[in-house]
Amino acid sequence: MSKHLLIQLKIMKFNLSITLTLLVFIGSHVALSQKRGKKGKSTSSDMLNMTFERLQEDEEVSELGSITLLDNGVFSPTENAADLFQKGAGSVAGIPNNAFGSEESDVDGGKLYAGFVAYRPGRESSLRSYITIPFIKGKNNVSLSKGLKYCVQFKVSLAESSKYACNNIGAYFTKEAPSSKSGIINAPENLIRGKNNRIHQGFFGWDQVCEIYTAKGDEKFITIGNFDKNDNTRWIPVKKPKTAEVETLKHSYYYIDNVTVKQIDSDEDCKCVVNSQSANTEEYSTLIYTKAIHIEESMTTAERVDAQELFFGFGKKDLTPNSKESLKYIAGILKSDPATSIEIHGHSDSQEESLGATKEEFSDMGMVRANYAKRYFLANGIDESRITVKSHRDTEISREIAPSVDDEELKAAKSRRVEFKLN
Structure with a gap:
């Protein structure tokens, strides 16, 4: 082999090595950029997994209205604060028994869940409560990514103190933390409700609220509650179970647990409750109907x-x-x-x-x-x-x-x- 040919082969080998190194660098850089996403945006599939189990250091629930004891900036945006319940917290704010009824956590081994007022009639219509949760990764407040779809799910259970059950329970996405002096948060857009927006009237067990949300790209908070005025809210009277020892109050009060927001690639990835009569699915309704049994002296x-x-x-x-x-x-x-x-x-x-x-x-x-x-x-x-x-x-x-x-x-x-x- 001639000396000139050997030189040419070495040059070709050197150029190929540079090319491969450059491709590896570019590929790594692109992958890292995709993983990081845009500044302030999160590309992680799990945006939120709120089980209400993390309290601020050295805090314990002892009274109603204690939602702000949770870690990561959870709060109520109205004067009538949402509640937090904890095992061992006594008869007012305890689990399973508390001032509004009795319910176990939806989380295996869970010790906490929250609660909010979704409906009140008449002059007290504005005395509702909401729960606002920021999207946080590490110590930073992050936002949803524009155009991506997110599966939104949470569980609710009607408290036995409720004289009414209602619909319109949903999740509202905002860039800024919401607030309202009137007591009712107005949500003209960025709002999802569960499938068919039905009335949630199950006293025992947890009922799923689930829907898909397509992000605008600046949402940093999710707020849960009823965002419609009474005129646009469907409600029905319910009668507490005869085993309930709490006082019946003029409200629709719901316990809430297991709030999740997860980025999905297709609608099929969101395992919402299926209300159709399809036999090709493994997801079914979690609703259990409950009614109070009325016995009168005149009955045989x-x-x-x-x-x-x-x-x-x-x-x-x-x-x-x-x-x-x-x-x-x-x-x-x-x-x-x-x-x-x-x-x-x-x-x-x-x-x-x-x-x-x-x-x-x-x-x-x-x-x-x-x-x-x-x-x-x-x-x-x-x-x-x-x-x-x-x-x-x-x-x-x-x-x-x-x-x-x-x-x-x-x-x-x-x-x-x-x-x-x-x-």
Whole structure:
């Protein structure tokens, strides 16, 4: 090989080495720039994961209106402050029992959650409360990225002190921290509400609020509450469970937990509650209907038993505290009169029936629930010969359904039930 050719090969090798090094540098620089994003912007997928578990150092909840004890700048933007509840905080601000009712945290092992007033009637309509949470990474307040989609989710539970349940519970995104002297925050834009903006009326367990938000690019705060005036808010009266020991107040009061905001690439990445009758999804409604049982002195024993109803979560047979009270009440009647017998009638909703055709775990939920109630009576000494069970599947409409008021999810929740007949 000639000396001239060797020189040319060395030059080519040197140029190739420089080129490869430059490409690696450029690629690393681009990747780093993408990771950092624009100044003040966050490109992390998890923008917020608020479980209300982080208090400021050396702070403990001891009274209502203590939302500002939380770390990371959480506050209430109106004079009527939101509340914070903590295990071991006593009968006023404790968990599970407090001044407004009883509820466990939605977080496994959780010790705190918050609460706010979403509706008051009449002259007290402005006495609402809200919870504002800044988007913080490290010690810096950051904003959402323009044009990106975010999955917004949080859980609410209606407190037993509530005389009303309402809709319009949502999340408002702002550049500046909101405030209002009137007590009602006006949200003309940048507002999301849950699917179908339904009335949240479940006393026990947590109900999901979920929707997708497309960012304008300067949002640094999320505020949660009801941003509509009373004239534009749908509400219904509710009656507290008979097991509740708190006073009924003229408000809609909701506990709140597990607030998350996560950047997503497609709508399918946001696991919102599905209200459609699709059988191709693994996400179902979390709503459990609750009602107060009214017993009058003029009622016969059979009528008192007929007034008892059990309601269930989607695809579930688990008993709520109210359901256990009803079963205990009926068992007492059966024990006091051995000549009586009981019919247990189980029901399901149409989506459960549809899924039951292909998925064993949803098969004939009416019978599953009726048999679960039967097991309770057997365990309490009622002879099996006195118990009859029957499944009606989804063929009978619940007497609780109000066709002109209830949305589809609430109708389904009222359909998932067990009824009784004393003979």
